[in-house]
Amino acid sequence: MRNITDVEDKIIARATERGVSIRDLTEGTAKIYQEDALALGNLPPTLEPRVTDTMPEIVAMIAKLVANNHAYVAEGHVLFDVASDADYGKLSRRALDEMISGARVEVAPYKKSPMDFVLWKPSHATMIGWDSPWGRGRPGWHIECSAMGEKHLGETFDIHAGGIDLIFPHHENEIAQSEGAHHGRPIANYWMHNGFLQVEGEKMSKSLGNFITIRELLAEKVFGGQQWHGKVMRLAMLGTHYRQPTDWTVERLLQTRATLMDWARLLHGTPATDDPHDEFLAALSDDLNTPAALAVLHGLFATARSNAADRARLKRTLNFLGVYNDEKDADFIVGQTIDAAAVEALIAKRIAARKAKDFKEADRLRAELTTMGVAIEDGPSGTTWKVMS
């Protein structure tokens, strides 16, 4: 399940400004997100709930929190009472008094504690809003995720994932809300937080001018002067454990692409087994240790050349990982076409030159092919060529 938070003050402001509905405004961005995720080989989620479809449940959950004395109404707002939650801060390992003494918290006059956060806030008559027992308004950030989780997955679900930057306050507040509404029963059994991405050693930001989207990487030559295949990006990301920070570099993508092309040369057109490799699955089962899992695959690749069973197993496992589906090596080089007929003609000329022992001419022809991005290999069964990675 993947939540879409489509009610948020910036979205409301923009929809109002343009005179369109929230749905019309957010449909486009949601679609882009879905397409990008798909291009990276992520399976679509079973459920993709939206805040706009969850309003009754949000209101009901807030009412439950008020009834359980975890929330109070003040000046048209409903606020979560952090003092009512002895465990508050357990996920981010922060103590309440430390946060307050951190002195950056805004003290609103109607808050009992500066750390109390908004569950519901009032909307102007002209502003987008929904009816509630506390007046017309809209939900604060955090409550929507608690409500969508409860609605579709029940009080407790197994794994909650998200970026490391969301641990505080978002996930911390989700826990406070859901557990406050469910008499302390946990919202999730496990939390998985992924580390941050950097670009060429710097954080990605618009002001640094290195902000780059998946869409651009796929379709435009903005990173390293080329386009990048979704599966190359996927494998590149899998090379780092999810909790670690990752530096996104051209060098990394080039190296990953070369690896994937090596695999493709061996596996294209060969059969696959039914099940992925056991040791590979064992590595993934250990906190999703993808780098260790990839090490297993490298070992398999080493033996796969001379072992058809290993080849079939490797192919199935790569497919399971979502990085290979019988592509040819050149498929992983996007936006570059090579004139196969011209290549074949040059190779024929070179073969003739070699026969005539004109090695100078043969080497010149090889250099010409290299310039075209083509590498040739003289094997026992003739000369073959491949796109250089």
Add this chain to the structure above:
RNA sequence: GGCCACGUGGCGGAGUGGUUACGCAGAGGUCUGCAAAACCUCGUACCCCGGUUCAAUUCCGGGCGUGGCCUCCA
């Protein structure tokens, strides 16, 4: 300022209280007209300083560095 995470060989990147993954690059060899591919061989690294221990990269304390969070404000 407070809190959290991370700091591994040329690069990428796992992991572990002692026998030192894995990939790339690099070196040597077989092979080749030359190459490439393939195959074989080669890397004793773990930010700094203390401490615990027979033994620390791995545990504890301190420091430095990098990154994140610490604002829902109608």
